[in-house]
Amino acid sequence: MGKSRTKRFKRPQFSPTGDCQAELAAAENGTEQGEDDGPAAELLEKLQHPSAEVRECACAGLARLVQQRPALPDLARRDAVRRLGPLLLDPSLAVRETAAGALRNLSACGGFEVCDDMVTKDIMTPLVALLRECSAGLDSNEMSPPGEKDQSRTSVENIANEAVNLLWNVCECSSRAVSIFNKEGCLEIVMKFLSRFSTNVDLAVSVAYCLQTVTEDNPELLRSFSASALHVLESAALGPGSSMEYTLLRTLVAGTIWNLKDIIPSKSQAEIINAILKILSEVLEMDAGEVVVQMKAVETQRLETAAEAEELSEHANGGGLIEDDEMEESPPKRRVRRKTFISDLLPPTNRELREAQALLAAQQTALEMIVNMCCSEGPSDDDDEWEEELSSGDESEAFLESSLSEGGQLLSPLCLSHEIHAALTNFLIPRKVFEKTAFPNSVAVDICSRSPTWKPLLRKMNTVQWRALVCLQSLVSLLEVEDLGGAPALQALAQHLTSLLFSQPDLAQQADFLEAISSALRALLQTMASKHISQCMAPEQLMTLCRVGAQSGSVGVRVNVVGIAGSTGSVLAREDGTLEVLKTIGCFLLEVATKDPSLVVAGEALDALFDVFADGREAERASVQIRLLSTLKEFQPVFKMKIRKEGRGKYSPDQLCVLNNVRMNLRRFVAYQETVEKRLTT
Template sequence: MGKVRKTKPSRVRRSEPVDNTSDEEEQLPVDSKENALQTILDQLQAADVEEKYCGLQTLALMIENPENVPQVMARGLVKAAAPLLLDQASSVRNATAGTLRNLSTVAMDVCDAMMEQDIMTPVTCFFHEHAESWVPDPGSKTKDEDIDTFIQCVNLLLNLCESSDLAIKYLGQSRILDILPRYLDLGTFNSDIAIAVLQCLFVVVEDNPTAMSKIKTNAERQLETLLRLEGNDPTVLLLKTLSAGVIINTCGNKTTLPPGVISEIVSILGTTLSVDHRLICSQLSSSVPLSDDSGKVEPPKGKAAQQLESQLKSVLEILTAQQSAIEIIANICSCEDNDEPLGNDSSESDDGEEDICENGDESVLAEDKLPPEVMEALISLEVFEKVWARTQLPAQNVLLILKEYEGSQLIYKRLLTLQTRALLCINNLLSTIPIENIGGVNGVYKIWVDVGKLVFKQDTDNVNLSESATAVMRAALDKIKFRENGNTSDSSVFSDLALSDIEIMLNGIKVCQVPEIRANLIRMIGILALLLVNNLNDVTSNVIVVITEFILEQAHKENEVWVLAEAVDTLVDLYSEDETDILAAKVNLVEKLTSLAPIFKNKIRQQKRLPKEYKVLVSTASSNLPRFIKYKKDRLSRL
């Protein structure tokens, strides 16, 4: 059956907004918004430095509200502001870089709109004119400002390239990738600069042959030096982890790296993930000032303020390093042919055959796709356990404290992102690590139950969390189903599963508004029913009937043709077993699928523009359905 591929862990390295507004410029004009936009435009085009700076500050304040962004883009303010990256005044360059970087974090489509307003031309010119030979001048009054401007521009470049293939193309045609490696020299530049550059390279090099070649030529020595830094303080761990990611992405193929390098990289990732993120966040919450009865917070001053700032930075660096480590591991463990670039998930799929990757004429288990030294390192360093630990958030009171204090809100957001990325990584690890090395059937079943609590027993509006969690639940059942090359005889772990537990899942599907999550859940309950087929009794038969009737009902209501195809595919998989003939007759499966077939065909005609992987799923389900109906009808006629 055709399957939907696993979603490759999307990058959540998009640099967060920075506060570059000053106290004096925090009031918007009293005029209407339209007049305010015109005023900003006039100020940006003025000759006076103060006028330009004031316009940038007002623009920065305006885009803090995402609702204002469409009007900002429509008035062409990016096209007016971006050339100020090349302004002679350091303060103007800094304000421009910070404002544009903040704007690029709003949404992917905003980056596309920025590209339409020719943002890449001044960004490229900034690096060509200001970065090719620049070294921070210790005696300069604007040293810190200039360093911040460079970092903001690097982060802006990262966001644009992460969102736009056109930005990647322009990057390859520029000299930027020849310039950036010089900033990895910690003897000349500080760690903040090196970290920003590494984060950018981590994104732009992946699946980009032009960038791979340039970085391999220009940065190989610097990356190896950073990889072997001594010490395990947060900054060093982040530098080493990002360097490991760039090295892997630069090579593009894990089999071309010497075994010793692969083992060294996995060891670094394991060390990064060994830091107890819950503990350091709990310790940080003890240092964060709390609000008084009136809701006011008295921020620390003097030495206490410096200590808190240092602690905040260290915790953020650890969480960033762990997120990067998890993304690297997820890409290492993606199911792919060895001759494809690392991170290419075009051969991935999500169930049934998902543990099997096609390689020419052979079908190879995903567990056998990793080089032995990589598998050995992952198992010996207990990487699965360490990634799983990242799916667990700190205590609720700790989260509330971090969320309420302005200085730690970014850490709160990073914790949620880390949890989501860890779940996506677990999804890949489940397909890769042999089941005996992750606790056997009982261990995987416990993962399924624990993740289910995130999806069904907590009120959450975090769509990314729900999607990644349901993907893990689906992968966990696949792991149980296809262990030992397809032996599904033991479903005893589900013997205590009550119909009420199933109903919670079914209700979750009914109210779900996200197609990807619906598809995961439909496939998951179908796999669950298939597991129960091997242990048929009155209770399990009743559960299978309830699941079947629910999927059929949902299929008739489903608007997305590819989700409907997933439902059809699930039912075909479930009832392909001959042991299900009696149950098929009980639910009138053939008649109901026969009535569903024309609805399915009609939706296929209506929804022709689909991503490639969905087209494969729809096509396969469409061709299988009539054959299956004919086959099952023949079998049921003999009952």
């Protein structure tokens, strides 16, 4: 397993505000007064309007429109990026903010291709200029009169927040954007924004997300970090804020510091690793479900108090409805009812919901960081060298034979430094990760299910569970059995994962969950098999999982269930009275090996067959009864041909290396099975 950048998770998006209801409603409904050209044409046309208010509302409408995937091709065709880009430097601060917000949403909703296209269309030039102006604006505001200073600084910081989010998105998707970030000295600018973490945590969090992205695998940027920049990171990581948003900030800053480990003196490595894992441990210690329940209760109390205050205000002002003629005589002194604008339907920003979201984001980030810490870098050889070694002729077999005979590794193994290993165990990370694999708090789930604004948290709580399962997989693969609590702890963990797995009413529909839990279960059962620890999954449960997994559209899930079948079968092969179960496992693996469209899955199934039927009296009897030898002899040339025909076009050099190794082992295994069958039939 490599870096844990599994998926590009959904970005927080810009929520337009202000008096732009007509444009927002048009974007939401997909209609516009000039319907012939659709909403995009009308909104883009208004970007050139002489009125700043009209330009602002057009940007707000586009910010909403880009969230509708069908609108993206039309916006691309009309060159929306080139038309929005100049507005990042519009004379109106409000237009700058909404233009940056529209581009931020476009980058968040459009994905990698759209972000790369934005860089191609030179969005970085006005974006970098805007960031510089925001930086200068914050400096100039220090000398402004108090009243003006506060209002102007808020505007500048809001613009900076949108701009940094846009920068983060394009840098994650485009290496060219990262190069421009390095070349244009953006680090100094964003570090200035981060230094304001004590007064603007929203902006600091956005910067921390961006920094975590741009510092990964970027040695050129690492050389640019000054002592003052490192001091800002340290201050943010140790900041006194107690809110969940500060918790998220500390977690993200810890991620950035981890990325900077190569420039930290070796004598300080252990101290830094301990500081990082202490932060992650504290984040995982929190019960997100309880926080959700508490925050919802606080929100309910706040809204009730506000309603009571409004009712008292009504009585104080005479109560009742205001007649039309009264309204003509005097302006209303309060808003009787909040209007339901389209902007009200955007993700809510109340502080209690933000707190709950921040903690869940922090826990997800912490789990992803632990996985990255556990994973070594991939092979350093470039693809050309690998492909040269992986020619389909005899040279390939000679290379593989030599590598294996000399004890060489085909792939870089997972490994842990002493410092990381010690910190993981000292801060009880395995136990805390294990706790996060449980299903979300049922009370919190019920609360979120009944509230439209809180309902998105359900997905976030599930994501934390899925990340915990992936993290558990890495820890089980790396740590010694004693570090995980010994054999009884592993058996209890296997029972826990099995109960999680079969508590799902429709397992086949739970794609993300199935991939995460099958990965964890596979790693656990492989570890238990290697240590000869008896396993607890019933044969019926095993085959149910295998059948569901084999039908999955995910190669990862299919590989995992094949590995689970292989690990379970290898343990059963050493026990008496397991003939029927071994036959069932063998037939399943044979079917996958010969029929799965992916060579990666077929190779894993063959590897699993080698493990299950490598030894044991029951395994030998089962192999004869399921006609293992004849099936594999017939499949052997087919497998070899598929590797030669499909390999180079569809699979990476690493995968080809493994497949060639499987092909060689298949030849040896067939020879071994011939001796077994001959001995048993004579």
